[in-house]
Amino acid sequence: MLSSPVPMPPQQPSDFGGLVRQLRDARGWTQEKLAREADLTVTSVSNVERGATKPSAETVEKIAAAFGLRPSELDPRRLARLVAEHAISFTQRRAITRLLLDIGEREVEAVIAFLDEQSKRKPRPK
Amino acid sequence: MSECPHPAKLLQLVSDGEYVPHLRECEKCRTFVDAATKAVRAFSDPSELEAAVRVQIEEVLRDTPERRWSSVFLDSRNTHLHRSVVVRDLRRRADELSGANPRQALSLSAAAVNVSDAMVAAGNPPAPELRFDALKLHSSLLREMGALDEALSVLGRAWAVADETEHREQYRATLSLCGAIIYAEPDLANFREAINLAEAAATVLDVCGDQRRAVIARHTKAYALTVMNRFEAAVPLLRGVVDEIVDAGGSAHDAAIAHALLALCYVRLGLYGDALDHARIAEHMHVELRETVDAARAAHVAARAIAGLGQFAAVREEFTRTADIVFQAGLFDVWCLLRLDYITAALADDGGADVRADAEGVARVAMTIGTTESTQRRRFTAEACNYLRLIATRDMLTYEVAEYVRNYVDRNAKQKPVKFIPPSGADFTM
Numbered sequence: 001m002l003s004s005p006v007p008m009p010p011q012q013p014s015d016f017g018g019l020v021r022q023l024r025d026a027r028g029w030t031q032e033k034l035a036r037e038a039d040l041t042v043t044s045v046s047n048v049e050r051g052a053t054k055p056s057a058e059t060v061e062k063i064a065a066a067f068g069l070r071p072s073e074l075d076p077r078r079l080a081r082l083v084a085e086h087a088i089s090f091t092q093r094r095a096i097t098r099l100l101l102d103i104g105e106r107e108v109e110a111v112i113a114f115l116d117e118q119s120k121r122k123p124r125p126k
Numbered sequence: 127m128s129e130c131p132h133p134a135k136l137l138q139l140v141s142d143g144e145y146v147p148h149l150r151e152c153e154k155c156r157t158f159v160d161a162a163t164k165a166v167r168a169f170s171d172p173s174e175l176e177a178a179v180r181v182q183i184e185e186v187l188r189d190t191p192e193r194r195w196s197s198v199f200l201d202s203r204n205t206h207l208h209r210s211v212v213v214r215d216l217r218r219r220a221d222e223l224s225g226a227n228p229r230q231a232l233s234l235s236a237a238a239v240n241v242s243d244a245m246v247a248a249g250n251p252p253a254p255e256l257r258f259d260a261l262k263l264h265s266s267l268l269r270e271m272g273a274l275d276e277a278l279s280v281l282g283r284a285w286a287v288a289d290e291t292e293h294r295e296q297y298r299a300t301l302s303l304c305g306a307i308i309y310a311e312p313d314l315a316n317f318r319e320a321i322n323l324a325e326a327a328a329t330v331l332d333v334c335g336d337q338r339r340a341v342i343a344r345h346t347k348a349y350a351l352t353v354m355n356r357f358e359a360a361v362p363l364l365r366g367v368v369d370e371i372v373d374a375g376g377s378a379h380d381a382a383i384a385h386a387l388l389a390l391c392y393v394r395l396g397l398y399g400d401a402l403d404h405a406r407i408a409e410h411m412h413v414e415l416r417e418t419v420d421a422a423r424a425a426h427v428a429a430r431a432i433a434g435l436g437q438f439a440a441v442r443e444e445f446t447r448t449a450d451i452v453f454q455a456g457l458f459d460v461w462c463l464l465r466l467d468y469i470t471a472a473l474a475d476d477g478g479a480d481v482r483a484d485a486e487g488v489a490r491v492a493m494t495i496g497t498t499e500s501t502q503r504r505r506f507t508a509e510a511c512n513y514l515r516l517i518a519t520r521d522m523l524t525y526e527v528a529e530y531v532r533n534y535v536d537r538n539a540k541q542k543p544v545k546f547i548p549p550s551g552a553d554f555t556m
Contacts, residue, residue, distance in 0.1 A: 028177035093168045097178040099161040101206040103154075105250040108209050110133035111162050112172045114141070119171035 016060075017051040023067060024049075026090050037066035127151045137162055179211050192229075196236035200244060210252040213242050217260050220267065228270050235264040239280075254290035258297055261287060262304060269308050277308050299330035303343045310350050312503075315541040317350040324350065337374035341367055345384055353540045357391040364388040368404070382411035382420065389427045398434035405431055422451035426464055430471060438475035445471070458495040459504075459539060462488050462511060466532040469514075473525035481528075482518045489515035503543040510534050510546040 024034050031049070035042045040062055047053040048063070055063070057071070064071045069078075100108050128148045131139070139146050140159050149156050169175045186207070190198045199207050199216075216238035223231035238260040242252050251257065261284035268277035281301055288297035306323035309316040328343035345367045351360040367384045385408035392401035405428035412421035426448035429441040445468040453461045465488045472479040492511035495504060514531045517523045530549045538544070 028174055028181065030173075030177065033173055033177075089168070093174075093178050094181065096161060096164045096168050097175065097182065098206065099157075100165055100175075101179070101182070101209055103158050103161060104133075105209050105245065105252075107133045107158050107162070108211055110137050111165050112175060112211065113134055114137050114162070115166065115169055115172045115175060118166070 015051055016055070017049045020045075020063060021049040027067075028090065028093065034063070034066060038062040130155055133158060133162075141166075176211060176215065179209075180215055182207065183212060183215055192233060195230075195233040196240060199237050199241045205244075208241055208245050208248065208250070210245075210256055213238050213245075213252050213256055213260055216241065217256075217263055220263055224263075224267060224270070228267060232264075232267040232271055235260065235267050239264050254287050258284055258287045258291060262300070265304060265308075269311065272313065274308055274311055274314050278305065281305055281308070293334070295330055296334040296336060299327045299334065300336075300339060302327035303331070303339055303346065306343065306346045306350070310346060310353070312540050313542065315353075317354050320350040321347050337370070338376055341371050341374045341376055342380070345371075345380070345387075349387060352387065352391055352394075353537075355394075357394045361388065361391050361395070364391060378411055378415055379417065379420075382408045382415065382417075382424070385411065386420075386424045386427060389424070389431065393427060393430050393434060396434065398431040401431035401434070402428055419451060419455045419457065422448040423460070423464075426452075426467065430467055433471040433475065436475075438471055442472075458491055459507070462492050462495070462507065463532070463535055463539065466511075466514075466528070466535055469523075470525065470528045470532050473523065473528050477525060481523065482521075485511075485515045485518035485523065503538060506543050506546050507535050507538050510538070513546065513548055 020034075024031070029037075031042050031045045034040075035045045038045070038059075040059065044055075044059060045063075048055045048059065061071045100111060128151065130136075130152060131146075131148065136146065136148075136155060136159065140149075140163070149159060165175060169178070186198055186204060187195060198204065199212070216234050220231045220234035220238060223234065242257050242260050245251055246257070261280055265277045265280040265284065268274075268280060281304055285298065285301055288294055288301060291297050302323045306320045306327060308314065309320035309323065324343045324347035328340045328347070331337075331340035331343060344363050348360040348363040348367065351357070351363070364384055364387055368381065368388060371381045371384055372378070385404045389401045389403075389405035389408060392398070392404065405424050409421050409424035409428060412418075412424055425444060429444040429448065432438075432441045432444075445464070449461055449464040449468065452464055465484055469481045469484050469488070472481050472484075489508070489511040492504075492508040495508075510531050514523065514528065517527060527549055534546055538546075
């Protein structure tokens with residue numbers, strides 16, 4: 001068992017693809033979103049996650065960059081910890097979402113439009 | 127207390143670091159700014175917030191039996207989900223499921239419409255474009271499930287919503303196209319209305335620059351013309367469709383279907399060389415798309431064209447191969463028609479051809495098919511195929527009678543079922 005200061009997610013697959021999927025899920029990203037962020041095709045992401053193909057060094061680098069990591073940080077132990085951390089922030093995001101939904105329609109749409117505007121201003125990850 | 131600013135405006139002011147005195151006196155706006163600030167920190171773009179909403183929708187769906195999906199969002203505990211972001215998500219889910227599981231897709235599109243209606247009733251209507259899209263998809267799924275009257279009624283509701291959109295004429299033309307497709311369904315079979323609506327839609331959509339839908343409208347009109355046996359009128363339309371469809375943004379699948387329909391028209395007009403060209407193009411495109419059954423159906427049309435060119439012996443096996451693929455896919459009604467094509471082609475090639483076993487097979491399958499066709503339609507088709515079998519058993523089957531039965535079965539599949547009447551002059555009593 002890995003010792004970790006944060007609660008571990010229920011499943012800890014030791015394989016790279018499984019961890020990539022858990023990290024993606026924890027962020028609430030779809031495969032399309034990860035593919036976009038990593039500049040890969042959806043098929044490539046799907047293949048990596050299912051372990052259907054061994055990812056090239058370039059693919060690993062791109063996936064790492066999409067998650068804001070260095071390729072050397074993409075080891076199972078590090079990923080498992082990240083999944084757990086994201087699981088916590090996921091709970092927080094869930095609470096924020098519920099709060100926004102409770103406030104009202106115009107408010108939700110205003111935040112979506114604001115986020116859209118903001119993301120357009122951000123530089124795209126390389 | 128001063129009037130609450132629009133949330134978007136308020137968010138912009140706060141983001142720009144402006145002092146907003148209203149926030150000191152309004153708790154609701156303070157709560158919003160607090161939640162929005164947290165949201166902006168937690169989510170890097172709208173898709174992440176939408177994903178978080180999706181999780182909440184999934185929880186509701188997971189805890190609800192499928193038969194209640196359409197109404198579960200109306201429960202009092204789910205009023206926080208009466209939001210446009212939820213309507214968009216339910217609509218997207220329905221759209222994604224439409225091919226694989228139309229029944230589930232229909233439940234989800236009904237849910238999207240119900241949430242949208244609840245928001246209208248509460249005085250917070252979603253944008254008319256979103257309401258329109260939800261209704262249009264719901265109508266389309268109702269059509270796929272055979273609920274044609276209901277599909278038309280939902281289109282009527284969308285028509286009223288189209289008036290509220292910025293591009294009213296284009297939205298209405300889109301609805302006319304949807305209406306044309308519904309009227310061309312076999313159980314309504316109002317082809318004149320389908321043609322009128324498709325024509326009107328194509329004209330407006332051309333002007334609006336919606337080339338993709340304009341081409342689909344012309345394809346729909348051409349289809350209705352072929353069902354009415356007006357092949358000469360359908361051909362120029364379909365030639366235009368196959369030339370334009372890809373550039374107009376249509377899918378390769380749609381292009382392949384148009385080539386196949388054009389090939390069928392040429393077969394019916396006796397222009398077998400042209401038929402073969404377009405059938406081969408359709409087959410190639412379907413193969414590329416890995417659409418095995420559609421590819422087999424296109425190859426079957428090619429076989430009919432080759433038989434028409436006087437080379438029936440060369441394609442005898444091809445008729446069987448293509449029909450086998452259709453049979454394995456469970457399309458038994460289509461299989462019957464393909465085998466009737468074979469019997470007709472065999473008799474055209476040799477008036478004395480022994481097709482008794484083939485006629486027996488068609489009659490047996492027609493009697494037992496468990497397709498989604500209406501019972502009456504199935505019974506009438508079975509009666510026609512049984513007539514063919516009896517005639518063949520007595521060595522009285524001619525090319526003319528086989529073609530008569532074949533055309534009846536084809537017509538019966540595409541139009542309202544009409545009882546089979548043996549050809550006039552037939553000296554055989556069933």
